[in-house]
Amino acid sequence: MLYFSKLKIISVIIFTIILSYFSISNFTKFDDNIFNRNINLGLDLQGGSYLLLEIDNTPVIEQHLQNELIQIKNFLKDKNIIYKNINITDNKTISFEVDNQFIDSTVSLFEGKNSEINPYYDQFKTNQFDLLVNDNNIELSYSKYGLVQLKSSSQNQAIEIVRRRVDEIGTNDPNILKRGNNRILVELPGLDDPDRIKNLLGKTANLTFRFITQNEEESFGTEKLSFQDETAEAIVSKRIILSGDNLIDAQPRMDNQVNQTVVSFNLDRVGAKKFAKATATGVGKKLAIILDGKIISAPNIVEPIIGGSGQITGDFTFQSATDLALLLRSGALPAPMKIIEERTVGPDLGQDSINAGILSLIIGFVLVVLFMIAKYRIFGLIANATLVSNLLLLIGILTLFEATLTLPGIAGIILTVGMAVDANVLIYERIKEEIKNEDNKVLAFDSGYLKSRTTILDANITTLIAAIILFAFGSGPVKGFALTLGVGILTTLFSVYFIARLLTSLYVIKNKNKEKLI
């Protein structure tokens, strides 16, 4: 166990030096292009906001079912199938009745890989809708994967909009990720007051222009909506003149005539045409500008607006006009979203945590180092050298993979310091026992290493198992702890078996005739 080939020695040294370089490069300021890697600090250390958003897909499903219903009606008409009582139940099922003679042909149209109306997903081996036939009643409901498809497409749209909104605000390195098929994770480093961004992400930003009707009561084709400041209500037609989709730009602006902040917008060609036509026929009427079911304002149409641009007035501050313009530019979310988890750490607390973490690392490290020297003298020094190289390797590997260091991650490093000496202790204690029965010191060392090896492996693998499971199932900061603990075990084993053993062997072979070696 004490013999090393030259090649091995050189590769151990090179490996250690390279990783140590990565490790130290975190603390130096100079830039170089090849090794420009750094450990990322987690949000709990650098400060920032972590927001988990959940998409409420109910309206999306509702919308899709309604579209589907119309398509099915047309499709059945095309195929000359007579149906009755077609409707949507429970926001998940479309059902209709057909006469006996049509049952078989209808079923065959909705089933199988080649169905025109019910798409087949090859990768899931299932259609979009599951078919249930009950006497003359045919029920179509979203299959498991039909729903998955629907949700992931709304997630894809939503993440795009979220990204645009976050980018518009201009934070540093935002991290926007999918979680499951209906969640979006937004990490905003350095942001200590997420109020504005939360506000913007919580809005669907569904903008419509609709006429206010003269009726006093709600009737078919109209609905009662309240103004944004909740002071008044109005009956609004359900017919949409224009929606946010037709907007190509929106900007906050100061209107000098009325001395008010407004949001001015430009429409695309289609939108401009629609708008011109509607305003031409609607002179004298009130046009309500509606955002997410609330009326922002309802100006009188004085003359037709033909240029394709206009402005939204309302009780805006400059901030709220800026935000509305931003929302309109980035587009509407396909469905409303809710913030279901928020973690925000201010930069001061982050810095305090870093300081406390580093202080406890240094103190813990010094205590362990002193203890080992007191206990094992020269071999304590070797164990300590192992500890230093272990730290350098651990931080080096974390840097190489640009891992994220969290506060529990620092705790993991400190714990590694405490536990890393275990392997050396096991070896030295074993050697002490072997030396009693073996006069040849080199042989005693050799068998000490050999006999302790399975124990050390067993002991470390058990901790490694805990770390891996923690990494796989843990969330957020806990993952950071598991990562440093797990990598720490690997670097510990490397330091003990390559670096410490090398140093031990050099020392023992030189001093094999000393009376009391350990």
Place this chain on the structure above:
Amino acid sequence: MQKSNIPFNKFYKSFNYISIFLIIFSLSLLLFKGLNFGVDFKGGTLIELRSLDNSLTISELRKSFNNLTLGDVLVKKFGKDNDYVVKFEKKQSVDENFIHNIKAELANDVGNIFEFRRVESVGPKVSAELLKSGIIAIALSLGAMLIYIWIRFEWQFSLGAIAALFHDVIITLGFFSLFNFEINLSIVAAVLTIVGYSMNDTVVIFDRVRENLKKYSDIKINEITNISINETLSRTIITSLTTLLALLSIFIFGGAILKGFSFAMILGVIIGTYSSIYIANPILVRLKVSQKTVIKEDREIN
């Protein structure tokens, strides 16, 4: 250092009674008193804030928070003198702005003297998921350890090791229940590390027991375990000490956020060290492990 010769095996019985008592005590605490789950697992909101006005008392702060109609509000000192932690069970709000509103109302009430250092708000759905994944993680790691020990040792050993693990986890949680310490995500990490550490400790002694069983055919298991514990004792003490030194350093200097975590670990290291001696080994004695148990295994392998 002189090889120690402490008659650990003389106290197997009495310590087992103590352990059984502690386990029953912990289990009944867990059952009747329960655990103090933090916002991670219960849902709700936690705000850590620092007051810039030294004259503000905690009761004034408590009063102004109670005026906000947030339901049950808990206000506690946290770490340094002017730092407080405020917790309430704000259910998933429709209102994205509620933190903003709290800030505004506090400024109105006692003045603009607060720095919000940390906000954690977890919805009921997420907290339920976090709790579930925490329980799964602990169960899985216990299972994985069981399988590993089963492969590496004989079933008697794996039973002993797992009994020690359950002992450690139950008593640590019992302790948390007794003192009403908060259980959050990092405590789950601590418990899992305790599981790893305790296993580590047990494995070292078991390796020696197995070796000694093969070496001495005429010594009874009761004595073998005692010899093995003594032979590995100095290692057990040194490793526990260095680990405790590192953990104490986190506990004292690592800041308020890591206090609970490092406390759980310190507790776990002490209980884990004790259990590898007084839980794992007596089980080998009870199961009448003998040379045959380990030799048979070797033959099967060859």
